[in-house]
Amino acid sequence: MSSYSVSLTTADPSDLTDFKRELQDAFAIAVIEEFEALPDGPIPSDEDLDTSFNSPGAEVLRIVCDGRKVGGAVVTIDEKTHHNSLDLFFLKVGEHGLGLGHKAWLAIEARYPQTIVWTTHTPYFERRNIHFYVNKCGFKITAFFHAHYPDPNHPEPDNLPDSAGFQFEKVM
Template sequence: MKPDDGDERVILKPAQEADLTEFRIGLQNAFAAGFTAAFGTAPDGPIPSDEELEGFFHAPGAVTYHVLLDGVRVGGVVLTIDSVTHRNSLDLFFVSPDQHGRGIGSSAWRAVERMYPETVAWETHTPYFEKRNIHFYVNRCGFKIVEFYNAHHPDPHPEAREGVPDGESFRFEKICSHTAG
């Protein structure tokens, strides 16, 4: 995939343990803004919870990056990298709400893909109400919706979707072109 002009301005920088509090706050603020936009009210507590985030940050294979635009932190990404199967997971991804609509997320995703060219497939999830995320993953990043979790088809890992109203969410997958058929 040919980088566009914005790609040179957006880079990923590994987050250090000392950065995780600031990262957590930025992510929770971005997720709360999406919740508030969808439901007209703020969530009852931080989403994801501090405990959930600790689990993501310190899971086996987890890597956490700041998204920088011209050297300024404007978002972040948490990935789980499986160096054996090369089936990797996009666990958390955010761009600060005041930076939306500038192509930063697309540039950051292309940077992720360039960093992990051996990836066979990527997987991610998003709540059903996050239309902006659904648009981004499907129309900008090339993911496909492969599963819809709901009361009739519950998520096998419900603890990972804590705070999602009705537990409804989508699972997305992207088979990488260098491995497809």
């Protein structure tokens, strides 16, 4: 596992259609495991992804392992405050369990050495993500959002039956 070489590249605009599909396929696994079916439309929607890709400070990154595209990330970089966010992070279906996610996260940290604080979020049912962010990457859970305490910065898709989720923070 440790022999894999993981790097990051800026996603090419011509690759964004594949990037979206791969991300939606990866996210669908946990949704289907939890809710036994996909709600109407992909999660996240194409419109939500376009908004994320085009947000101020957003950078769309491809995770590459030994020359193969194995996943991606969208980060928002604030050059003034250096409080940055990991907005989306995924490995393609079939690429889990090889240590690639952790290596990709370390590459993201190395790419943005001026970062003071990283934040991210994940739905409550994404147990693998919670383990990954807390136990592998060193994030702390800073908030639990749910129907009576919604996340003002990351509204969950309307087509999921439950909007509960965690916010994480990592002080560098």
